[in-house]
Amino acid sequence: MEPRIATVSQINGYIKKILDHNQILNNVWVKGEISNFKNHYSGHLYLTLKDEGGVLKAVMFKSAAKMLNFMPQDGMKVMARGRVSVYEASGAYQLYIEEMIPDGVGDLYVAYEQLKKKLEDEGLFKQEFKKPIPRFPERVGVATATTGAAVRDIINVITRRYPLAEIIIYPTQVQGAGAAESIVKAIEYFNKHKMADTIIAGRGGGSIEDLWAFNEEIVARAIFASKIPIISAVGHETDFTIADFVADLRAPTPSAAAEIAVPSTAELKTLIAGASIRGANAIMKQIEQRRLILKRFKLKTPKSRIDDENLRLDNLLRRMEQSLKLKFTEKRKLLGEAAGKLDALSPLQTLSRGYAIPIEKDGSVIRSVKNMHSGDEFTLKLKDGDTECIVK
Numbered sequence: 001m002e003p004r005i006a007t008v009s010q011i012n013g014y015i016k017k018i019l020d021h022n023q024i025l026n027n028v029w030v031k032g033e034i035s036n037f038k039n040h041y042s043g044h045l046y047l048t049l050k051d052e053g054g055v056l057k058a059v060m061f062k063s064a065a066k067m068l069n070f071m072p073q074d075g076m077k078v079m080a081r082g083r084v085s086v087y088e089a090s091g092a093y094q095l096y097i098e099e100m101i102p103d104g105v106g107d108l109y110v111a112y113e114q115l116k117k118k119l120e121d122e123g124l125f126k127q128e129f130k131k132p133i134p135r136f137p138e139r140v141g142v143a144t145a146t147t148g149a150a151v152r153d154i155i156n157v158i159t160r161r162y163p164l165a166e167i168i169i170y171p172t173q174v175q176g177a178g179a180a181e182s183i184v185k186a187i188e189y190f191n192k193h194k195m196a197d198t199i200i201a202g203r204g205g206g207s208i209e210d211l212w213a214f215n216e217e218i219v220a221r222a223i224f225a226s227k228i229p230i231i232s233a234v235g236h237e238t239d240f241t242i243a244d245f246v247a248d249l250r251a252p253t254p255s256a257a258a259e260i261a262v263p264s265t266a267e268l269k270t271l272i273a274g275a276s277i278r279g280a281n282a283i284m285k286q287i288e289q290r291r292l293i294l295k296r297f298k299l300k301t302p303k304s305r306i307d308d309e310n311l312r313l314d315n316l317l318r319r320m321e322q323s324l325k326l327k328f329t330e331k332r333k334l335l336g337e338a339a340g341k342l343d344a345l346s347p348l349q350t351l352s353r354g355y356a357i358p359i360e361k362d363g364s365v366i367r368s369v370k371n372m373h374s375g376d377e378f379t380l381k382l383k384d385g386d387t388e389c390i391v392k
Contacts, residue, residue: 008086016086018095025084030056030095031103034076045072049095058082058095068100069111077103108208112215113328116242119217124224125245131229133249133260134197138168138260139198141228143186146171150233150254157258165262168195174203177212184222190226199226200257201243202233216240222249233257299340357381358389 006014032049039045043062048055058080072078082097097294101107119125122257139216140158146169147391157169170189173182183201188195201223213219214234223230224244233254244250251257322334358366359379376391 003317008091009287012086012088012091015093016088019085020083022084027081028084028095029079029081030057030058031079032077034078035074037072037161039071045097048290053116056095057092058097060097060100064092064098065157069100069107072100074252081104085343108215111343112208112242114213115220116245117376119220119242120244124220129224133229133231135263137197137262139168140258141190141199142167142169143172143183143184143190143199143201143204144169144254145174150202152198153253153255154233154258157255158262159260162263163265172201174213175206175210176213180219183213185220187222187226187230194228196228198261199228199230200233200251200254200261201230201247202251202254202257203235204254205235211235214243215285216242217244231260232258244266246355274365 030049032051034047035050035055037045038046040049043065045060045065047058047060049058050056060082060213062079067103078100078244080095080097080101080321081099083096084093084095086093102110113189125128140212142151142154144154151169158165168190170310180237187199187201190199201214203214205211220242223243225325229248231249231253232241232243233256234241234243235253240250249260251260254365278327355378358365359381361377366372372378372391373389378389378391380387380389
């Protein structure tokens with residue numbers, strides 16, 4: 001009997017048929033840790049599931065991958081549902097994944113953490129981008145469901161605290177499929193038509209699934225892009241959504257958001273009354289200060305003004321007289337000092353010590369015997385007079 005000879009393709013095709021007709025392997029859940037993960041540009045996901053005893057190649061096509069609420073990563077433990085089959089071209093069998101959830105952690109929570117980190121890294125949570133909430137808004141926009149406690153609480157609080165504000169409600173779906181798109185439309189409507197000074201976006205509390213619309217990326221980006229300040233009011237005090245981190249201000253409840261959005265009329269009245277009292281006191285103080293100034297500058301009669309001018313003139317004359325006396329004394333002292341110096345240098349002072357001065361007929365002083373000749377006449381000036389002399 002001749003042996004049967006099969007081609008590689010035939011073997012691979014045969015094994016594929018066996019696997020494809022196996023009811024267990026056609027719809028099986030596989031638990032393992034992701035490794036060798038690759039997010040292909042086509043949208044398909046390629047990975048390997050492993051545990052302590054082995055590995056299993058897997059692929060998740062784009063049609064199934066786009067349904068994920070989280071992005072798989074290496075090291076993540078997951079449970080994947082799909083079918084095991086053979087890829088005939090390579091002869092390798094693999095798991096064709098149709099559904100995947102994190103093992104031990106809800107997929108929504110993982111998606112929440114991943115989106116939160118992504119937006120935080122982009123800077124959408126930074127305080128520098130937060131817009132201030134207007135203190136006295138004329139119109140408050142509310143993006144929430146028209147049926148429910150949240151909208152009633154917001155209306156009651158605003159009406160009680162600040163009835164001057166106009167409340168504009170945009171009916172918004174806040175839960176289920178299409179809720180995220182509905183919230184985005186509400187925010188865009190208020191901005192496009194400039195219908196509000198402040199927007200309150202929120203709903204009452206619930207599970208993470210109930211609040212999930214406020215964790216969607218499109219809602220976060222719409223809040224960040226809004227030119228109108230937004231107060232997020234999602235859930236109860238312990239619930240935080242992505243919208244809370246992006247919004248300009250976070251309120252723990254819808255009622256608290258309404259209190260933040262508008263001032264209290266009663267508090268304003270108290271502030272106005274206090275300001276009025278302080279203003280009146282300030283005015284009275286200014287009046288008293290002006291009265292004191294006027295007292296110092298009272299109007300005078302012509303006679304009193306003339307008397308004041310006479311006194312001022314007498315005072316100026318006295319000061320001028322004192323100044324002249326002082327100048328005269330200084331000049332006399334300087335003159336005495338100069339006279340003393342001149343006297344010390346005077347020829348007469350020399351004569352008083354027994355000296356004589358020979359003087360020519362023209363009055364010039366004879367300074368040397370070389371200038372004197374026999375028979376010359378000259379005058380000899382002495383201390384007590386002059387005498388005529390002849391040179392021999």
